Amino acid sequence: MPAPGSPRPFDRHGYQPVGRQLTFDELDTPLHDTTFVVVDLETTGGSAANDAITEIGAVKIRGGEVIGELATLVDPGRSIPQMIVEITGITSAMVIGAPPIERVLPAFLEFAAGAVLVAHNAQFDIGFLRAAATRCDTAWPAFKVLCTVKLARRVLTRDEAPSVKLSALASLFAASTQPTHRALDDARATVDVLHALLERIGNQGVHSYTELVDYLPAISAGQRAKRSLATGLPRKPGVYLFRGPSDEALYIGTAVNLQRRVRNYFTGSETRGRMKEMVALAQRVDHVECAHALEASVRELRLLVAHTPPYNRRSKFPKRAWWVALTDEAFPRFTLTRKPTADALGPFSSRTDAADVAATIGDFCGIRSCTARIPASRLHGENCPPAVVGGCPASSNATLASAQEYSIAPALAVALFRGADDEPLRRMRRRIEELSDAEHYEGAARLRDRAAAVVGAVRRLQRLTALAAITELIAARPAVDGGWEFAVIRSGRLAAAGNAARGVAPMPVVEAIIATAETVLPDPSPLRGSMAEEVGLIARWLDGPGVRIVRTTEGYCEPALGAGSWIGWSELARDAVRAESAGATYLRLA
Template identity: 80%
Template sequence: MTVIRASNRSQSRYLANDHVKAFANTANSNLRDQDYSPRRVHESLSVPGPTLTFVSLPIPWDSRPRRASSSTFSGYDQVAGWQGPARQLAFDELDTPLCDTTFVVVDLETTGGSSENDAITEIGAVKIRGGEVIGELATLVDPGRSIPPLIVEITGITTAMVMGAPTIDRVLPSFLEFAKGAVLVAHNAPFDVGFLRAAAAERNIPWPQFKVLCTVKLARRVLTRDEAPSVKLSALASLFRATTQPTHRALDDARATVDVLHALLERIGNQGVQSYTELVDYLPAVSAGQRSKRGLAAGLPRTPGVYLFRGPGDEVLYIGTTVNLQRRVRNYFTGSETRGRMKEMVALAERVDHVECAHWLEAGVRELRLLVAHAPPYNRRSKFPKRAWWATLTDEAFPRFTLTRKASAGSLGPFGSRAHAADVTATIGEFCGIRTCTARIPAGEMHGRDCPYAVVGGCPASARQAFQTAEEYSCSAAAVRDLIAGRDDEPLRRMRHRIEQLADAELFESAARLRDRAAEVVHAVRRVQRLAAIAAITELIAARRAPDGGWEVVVVRSGRLAAAGVAARNVPPMPVIDAIAASAETVIPDDSPLHGALAEEVGLVASWLDTPGVRIVRTTEGYAEPAYGTGRWLGWAELARDAVRAESAGATYLRLA
């Protein structure tokens, strides 16, 4: 099923002393003459059933176990000579040295740049240890779909080439066995590892907790911008004169990455980096400001909650949420925090306050409310919910859309930008016949007298009917209100019919543009319908199993989280739920679509209610969405978005490659 080759590609020797570790190739690769063409790979894979071949190689003489002797313990080493007086090793010196660490360098070719929506077409992997290649894996993979033309142009892998190749269901287990116990290395590791993890998750295959090394990140740490303006694999392969040049084929790119990895490790051999642990510590540059503030995380609990970094004047600098307060806050003082703004914030911080929460929903809601209350300078989102835009029909004889910051009954939103709101309302207005002219028309007059029809840029109301009375026009306004309320989806059916007409006329670009606009309408209307359905419930009490076996409980009133708690394991939950409900805050709703609740808060509640295992304990009204709402259009809208992603996949892939 999967071909795994092993050979003595290069005999290398690590020469080590206290400060220097270097390697020297003593033999050239003997793999250059082997046929790795797709035809050859497919012939190798044609044997029924799994075929897994490992070839053992001799252990290099300088890495074989040596029998204990007096000379070994007296400070004499057979390779490096006299090393000084014998001493007890510290624990941090027991890490596996880099020369004995097994790396599996992997490269993938895919149908696009998204691990969620695209698939793997080829896997190439090279297993190395001590500078020596001890195994290789190479196979095409049938992605179960056609390969986009731009991807074919980049990689040379066509749909015909992968037909009959093994699927990822067969290849992935063999790759995981091949890489077992090794450190995964990839150029732009989040891309390759992300695809592998997504494939494993989709097939319910447990993902081993691989250690991962990214050569892009390592190159940026080791090389200066002057020396390496670009860290693309092709640029680094040229810089280090790699024996294999990348070709956008998996095995070639993996071999090129091996040469790049060796060159980068050679650069840092004299900087005290002797083990993988030291290499990980070396990668991120921890600032002195971060290092000096580590004590701020002392004493924090390992529970869900919200943390607040405060500055010299006790002002709130940054607010965040987590399921483990201690672990998350500690990360700000380590090399894993690479954001420049956060490093600047940590340097200013004087203390960290925290609020313990029952579970992640309460933590998320409290974070939102604190962001609105404090508007911390180092937070970017959710600070100004009143800046959102809402679309509302004006209250007049001939209504038209107006965009405001304040929601009222029947409004559509919220939108993050005025431009987005204008695009959605323009599409709805076009298919409902809502006027775009701004003149105020008395009830006794007719629309169209001062608003003539125009093919391009004309008023949609005039396009539908040249002259309309207020009574005739009211049908258009009613269609908008019914669409938003979920009473009728006729405008969406008109959009779909128009898309089909354009496609039949081979006006594909126009059809694609209308498809994208219609999908945005579906998602905008769906959002307000979903949130309004929850906000319309006076009180809803729900629970779900906690990880420790208890119950997480929420009390939601008019879309707001009024109380939260946990019923411990082996404790009857109903008395606890009743006590939590009795202590819930009082909520006074208004007449807006969300009854005064923050849209993001209602969205968090909706997401929590949609998670598997949630049970509704009791509710004052039924939790239901409109029968003719846009929920049944979501599948169509997602297909439209998938089409947009597919169209941009080539550009994304090219950028990532």
């Protein structure tokens, strides 16, 4: 008798009895609740592309019991080679009058719907079925597939099973049905082999279908031993941190189900070399439980910045972003900086991208590109080549500009950034049309791409600043399992998050979340001190289906003359074909 509280043993078919409370692991598709359809085929040859199915046999099982069988000959529409006849005993005469695959396949798909397909050498059988579905113009369902050859190689040693042929395994396990190279007999034999293999792994912690799939690839004993690090983690959304020997953060990630996600690092489903190296160093896993996916993503981002873990590759250095700003002088020009001013454009992950966008805007706003400091008492253009000969965009052959006259150019650039004036974008479009009319298609295409980059950068800034400008915004989003997800956003930063379950009055929950929300002190930068990635995460969450604004201190909107109205034009520009005729057509349509 097992000790009180210990798990009950598997039966001879590798299934635990149904009449008991399930553990958390077993709630993840327990094996005794998993329906398997064991299938075997006979064919005219070994090529799924060139040969055809002659017989299908399938056995449906659940909890170790057979609940259905399907068997039929299939007319392959051709003669069966003599070699195949000798192996299977199926002759061309036997399949005359049998239904074609066009009639058999729908019946098989209905029989197997919702089940895990099992086959001995599944690549062969499933390959033929998929090829048949393609020829019949039938959609192939997203079946989960289990191969008993792979499972046998994982479970059995080569001393015990030098061969994993179906006949050898059926003999090893004393199967009640011996394979005969006929589809139903071979499927029945495979059922017995499957049961015997499951019985072998029942005491190795494999209680669910997900764990069975994870068990298949070979992994090191050390990797599997560290699976205990996932014990005790909640099955809820959150952030996990792998800690190293000196308690340093090795890797940080998010999960909808913390326990399941972390457990996967200790199974064969984790194939990344870097992650295997990280797991080998890990000593423990910390976690932060979160209300929903948005909170988990934001907390992950903040933790990445705080810890800069060596095995993460993204989002560790948000302050290294580049901004395009105007210098503080009588004749301002664009400069690239890490610290944005109130009127800066950004952020850019690449300095080159920032410089290209700044050059394009400078060309069409008339921002000088010369670097000499000019006193307010001087005029611009005295010693500066005009733009028409590749010189400064603020110079011309005819006129010199005072500081007051020049100030129109930087003011126009700032108006573009803020969405108060889109004249620079109109100038770009007019210039593209002029180049196209003159049949300078390559020049038009280059300017089209530059203009699209400007639209993307300006629109990104305006989208993020629209959110960061709101002192407090409370939003609700429908939860997947009913109820609501709430977010309190202050100056573009997630200040608090929470949930109201289905049937719970939401407003008292909202008030409780607000009462515990973080205090945010904004600064004068475009995003008011918030990280661009965090504001972007929140903006995407707010764009999700069913989101409602519960309360807000200011309106949530983008400027009427902002780059948002140019997105359609920009997408056309990015997708336009570069050929001359296509380019001309596009430019006319724009």
